[in-house]
Amino acid sequence: MSNICRVSGDPLELVVDFGRQPLGNGFLNQEDFKNEYFFNMQCGFNEKSKMFQLINQPNPEIMFHENYAFFSSTSNYMKKHFYNFYESIINSDYLSNDPFIIELGCNDGIMLENFANNNFKHLGIEPSKNVAIEANKKGVRTISDFFDNSVANKIIADFGQADCFISANVMCHIPNIHSVAEGISKILKTTGVLIFEDPYLGDVIEKTSYDQIYDEHVFLFSAHSVQYLFSNYNLELINLEPQVTHGGSMRYTLAHKGMYEINPNVKKYLSKEKLQGLDKVETFHNFQSKIIESKNKLLDLLNSLKKDGHQVFGYAATSKSTTILNYCGITNDLIGKIYDTTPIKHGKFSPGMHIPILNYEEFKNEKAKYGFLFAWNHSKEIIEKETHYKSQGGHWITHVPEVMAF
Ligand code: JHZ
Numbered sequence: 001m002s003n004i005c006r007v008s009g010d011p012l013e014l015v016v017d018f019g020r021q022p023l024g025n026g027f028l029n030q031e032d033f034k035n036e037y038f039f040n041m042q043c044g045f046n047e048k049s050k051m052f053q054l055i056n057q058p059n060p061e062i063m064f065h066e067n068y069a070f071f072s073s074t075s076n077y078m079k080k081h082f083y084n085f086y087e088s089i090i091n092s093d094y095l096s097n098d099p100f101i102i103e104l105g106c107n108d109g110i111m112l113e114n115f116a117n118n119n120f121k122h123l124g125i126e127p128s129k130n131v132a133i134e135a136n137k138k139g140v141r142t143i144s145d146f147f148d149n150s151v152a153n154k155i156i157a158d159f160g161q162a163d164c165f166i167s168a169n170v171m172c173h174i175p176n177i178h179s180v181a182e183g184i185s186k187i188l189k190t191t192g193v194l195i196f197e198d199p200y201l202g203d204v205i206e207k208t209s210y211d212q213i214y215d216e217h218v219f220l221f222s223a224h225s226v227q228y229l230f231s232n233y234n235l236e237l238i239n240l241e242p243q244v245t246h247g248g249s250m251r252y253t254l255a256h257k258g259m260y261e262i263n264p265n266v267k268k269y270l271s272k273e274k275l276q277g278l279d280k281v282e283t284f285h286n287f288q289s290k291i292i293e294s295k296n297k298l299l300d301l302l303n304s305l306k307k308d309g310h311q312v313f314g315y316a317a318t319s320k321s322t323t324i325l326n327y328c329g330i331t332n333d334l335i336g337k338i339y340d341t342t343p344i345k346h347g348k349f350s351p352g353m354h355i356p357i358l359n360y361e362e363f364k365n366e367k368a369k370y371g372f373l374f375a376w377n378h379s380k381e382i383i384e385k386e387t388h389y390k391s392q393g394g395h396w397i398t399h400v401p402e403v404m405a406f
Helices: 030-035 076-090 112-117 129-137 149-159 177-187 201-207 223-231 265-276 281-307 319-328 360-365 376-385 387-391
Strands: 013-022 038-046 051-054 100-104 121-125 162-168 188-199 235-243 249-256 312-315 335-340 357-359 370-373 395-398
Touching: 013 281, 013 319, 038 281, 051 223, 076 112, 076 162, 076 376, 100 112, 112 121, 121 149, 149 177, 162 177, 177 188, 177 223, 177 235, 188 201, 188 235, 201 265, 223 235, 223 249, 223 265, 235 265, 281 312, 281 319, 335 360, 357 360, 370 376, 376 387, 376 395
Parallel strands: 100 121, 100 162, 162 188, 312 335, 312 370, 335 357, 370 395
Antiparallel strands: 013 038, 038 051, 188 249, 235 249
């Protein structure tokens, strides 16, 4: 275990401790219970880099492999979001006449297929082989690799430099971020831009959405920490655009220093972050207290429902649910099953607490009156889809922005 900031190299201060946790996406069969992988999930903060991060993280090969359980295209809303993202790029001033777009962590091609379908020169880089195969099937040219500075050299030699290097919900997964940032700075043309989005630290603190923290998310970024990190490679923040996705994300645009005008949003969000205390370690000690409060309220609610004879089910076996279930110690007498749309998860059990994952098709026969909305970030889409459940007297439970049943 190393408690050194991955960005500044200074010591990290321990701010949040979740104890022993399994892999967020480690859905498993019964015969694998005895060999299940656990690690000590603690978070640290460093006031120099302003980077909130896991103190130790499992090796990438343990998390991202040929059986990786997350396929991006499970949400229609996200498909639309990535189409809009694509449109904003092609309508921007950043592209040359024959632009080359690279996406880091393209998953099953949910974003790049928009470029591929419209004949843009593109390349996806995706370490999980099974999802990379799906992307290639869709006509998205994808290589399966972990991107870093040396892979950047190879891509430049084979394909040339990029106009636009994009990534969504990926950068915050990468521990060797310096090598990635260095690779990006050289892969970008002089006029090239890096545009990426990830769950935003400001939203996580505001909503106490601590379930955004699990093995895969080694960092939770803010404008301050992104600015600090990329300034080492002469890349400057030129825009910040908040997104509603994943419970509150931020889209960061960076370019070689001095190439573009800086949007006023950069100043605005940096000031807002100072007011919120995202640059100060005390904020994160307070965050730990709020997490404990949220956990206690959730357990009170689930225990009182159990006492009243209710059987609660879970809706969507998200990675986030792994943190809630294991940190709160929610056993299958409190939540008996979880419905999910991803075939690879069906018939398996949730990491750590071993709650059975059922095919979403069976949800239509569900009679229970309380369901925990583990995909609270997709609540608009889900509530619209499941009006039937509510109209028959069903209630959703959430812990964001506070614990409640509605
Ligand atoms: P969702 C993943 O997190 C993992 P997760 C990863 N680390 C990351 O950063 C984000 O995504 C981007 C199910 N579902 O999107 C399908 C339903 O069953 O919140 C999936 O199993 N019904 C890469 O897992 C899971 O939810 C539905 O109607 O927390 C995906 O959950 C919907 C919308 C989803 O991401």
